[in-house]
Amino acid sequence: MEDVLKKLGSIGLIPVIKLESPDRALPLGKALLAGNLPVAEVTFRTDAAKESIRILSKELPELTVGAGTVLTPGQVDTAVAAGARYIVSPGFNPKVVEYCVKKGVPVTPGVTTPSQIEQALEYGLKVLKFFPAENAGGTGMLKAFAGPYGDKVSFIPTGGINEKNVTEYLALPNVHAVGGSWMVPAGLIESGDYAGVERLCREARILSLGFSLLHIGINPDGSDVLENAKFLSALLGMPLKDGDNSAFVGRAFEMMKKPGRGDHGHIAIETISVERALEWLSGFGVKPVEETVRIKGGRIQFAYLNRTFMGFALHLNRK
Numbered sequence: 001m002e003d004v005l006k007k008l009g010s011i012g013l014i015p016v017i018k019l020e021s022p023d024r025a026l027p028l029g030k031a032l033l034a035g036n037l038p039v040a041e042v043t044f045r046t047d048a049a050k051e052s053i054r055i056l057s058k059e060l061p062e063l064t065v066g067a068g069t070v071l072t073p074g075q076v077d078t079a080v081a082a083g084a085r086y087i088v089s090p091g092f093n094p095k096v097v098e099y100c101v102k103k104g105v106p107v108t109p110g111v112t113t114p115s116q117i118e119q120a121l122e123y124g125l126k127v128l129k130f131f132p133a134e135n136a137g138g139t140g141m142l143k144a145f146a147g148p149y150g151d152k153v154s155f156i157p158t159g160g161i162n163e164k165n166v167t168e169y170l171a172l173p174n175v176h177a178v179g180g181s182w183m184v185p186a187g188l189i190e191s192g193d194y195a196g197v198e199r200l201c202r203e204a205r206i207l208s209l210g211f212s213l214l215h216i217g218i219n220p221d222g223s224d225v226l227e228n229a230k231f232l233s234a235l236l237g238m239p240l241k242d243g244d245n246s247a248f249v250g251r252a253f254e255m256m257k258k259p260g261r262g263d264h265g266h267i268a269i270e271t272i273s274v275e276r277a278l279e280w281l282s283g284f285g286v287k288p289v290e291e292t293v294r295i296k297g298g299r300i301q302f303a304y305l306n307r308t309f310m311g312f313a314l315h316l317n318r319k
Contacts, residue, residue, distance in 0.1 A: 004086050004106045005127045005176070007064055008039065008156070010279040012170055013208045014179040015201070016041050016068055016158060017189075022051035024189055029060045031194040032184075035201025036283055041088060041179060043068035044075055050082050057083025068179075073099040080105055088156075088179075090131055092116040097123050108156055112136040117145065117153060127154055127176050134160025139168055146174045151298070163203075167210045171272050171319065173299075178208070209280060210272035214317055217246070217254040217266040229255045261304060262313030274300035274316045281305070288316075 008014060015032060017040055019025060025048075032040055040063055042053050049067065056065045066086040067079030076087055076099055086106040089096050093109065100107035101123050110131040111117050120128050130142065137144070142155060157169050158179030169178050183204040188196045229247035233240040238250030247255045260266060271277040278288055278300075285307075292304040292315070304315040 004064065004066075005108070008086070009127075009154075009176045010275060011037070011039055011205075012177045012273065012276045013037060013166075013183075013205060014039050014041050014066075014156065014158075014177055015184045016043060016179045016181045017184050018043050018045050018181070018186060019048045019052045020046055020190065022048045022055055024048075025052035025055040026059055027192070027194045028184070028189060028197065029056045029063050031197040032201055033060065033063060035183075035198040035205065036280065037183070037201040037205050038062055039064045039066075041066045041068040042084075044071070044079070045069050050078055053079060053082040053084050057085075070096060072096065076100055076103070076105065088129055090129075092119060094119070097125070101125075110158075111155075112141075114145070114148065117149060121153065126152070127156065129179070130155040130157040132159030133157035133169070134165075138165075139172060142169070142172050142174060146172070149174070163207055166204070166208050167272060170208055170276075171210065173297075180204075205280060208272075209277050210270070210319065211277070212270045212319075213252075214268035214270045215248075215252050215254050216312075217256055217260060217262075217268065219256050219259045219262065219265045225255050225257050229253075260313070261315075262308055262311060264311040266304075266313040266315055267309065268315055268317055270317050270319045272319055274303055274318050277316055278303070 029040060040056055042049050053065055053067060056063055065084055066088055067084035068088040070076055070079060070087050070089050073095055087100050088108050090110045092111055097107055097109050108127050108129045110129040111120060154174050154176035156177050156179055161178045161180040162182045166178055169175050183200040184197055226247055229240055229249055232249045241248040246257055287306045288303040289306055293300060294302040301318050304313060
């Protein structure tokens with residue numbers, strides 16, 4: 001059970017899909033994989049759900065397929081028999097939850113209140129759907145939940161999530177992943193524009209990571225580091241902060257006093273989640289340098305990568 005939910009958390013983004021015809025399932029699944037978004041939550045809102053799940057699970061085993069809008073134990077059986085690896089329900093239905101727990105099927109029921117959260121905890125659930133997220137209080141409500149429940153439970157907010165607010169949700173420590181449909185719009189699916197779906201998936205995945213440039217570290221070249229830093233500070237009107245190992249000019253430039261990683265220096269990149277960023281980068285053959293990984297509060301705070309860029313080492317920092 002935990003492995004599937006862990007996989008969802010490492011990706012952080014779950015396409016919520018409504019299919020009118022199972023004929024659309026395979027080309028859509030291929031578009032998801034091509035867009036580096038290997039997850040599909042197929043909702044039981046149409047009669048095509050069962051067959052669509054079967055096709056996706058059989059033909060694309062690398063895709064993590066789940067069933068959404070599951071309302072009854074019977075639908076659980078139907079979804080699992082078709083190949084669904086996890087179950088999502090819009091609300092907290094004790095019959096559905098208990099049935100899934102007894103069957104050993106990962107389930108994330110929808111909750112909006114502390115009472116529902118505590119019911120879920122009684123069943124041993126640690127990852128819950130927060131639905132409808134925006135209408136139920138959005139990030140403000142999730143921040144409020146963090147107080148009494150801490151790290152006992154995390155959430156998959158769904159409902160009203162889009163490209164404008166996805167990073168705001170994913171920045172919260174008690175958000176496991178987010179669900180949304182903006183990257184799999186019905187119009188593109190029905191028109192057969194799977195190239196458009198692929199593009200939106202890739203854009204959504206990158207957006208969800210919240211990448212931004214933190215600073216550039218420059219290795220010394222034999223000249224006076226502090227004098228160079230003072231010159232750059234005066235030139236750009238940025239404050240100078242001198243330290244034991246380096247001098248910072250604003251936040252953008254770190255002038256190293258001793259050679260560090262990289263022939264020329266390093267490039268520091270910020271991200272909402274180093275873990276999710278590493279999952280994304282693994283698709284490009286990029287991995288962390290294990291001895292550089294630093295953990296803070298149970299999450300990766302910092303890691304150098306095993307790939308350099310034009311003589312610069314690369315490292316990730318959690319925002």
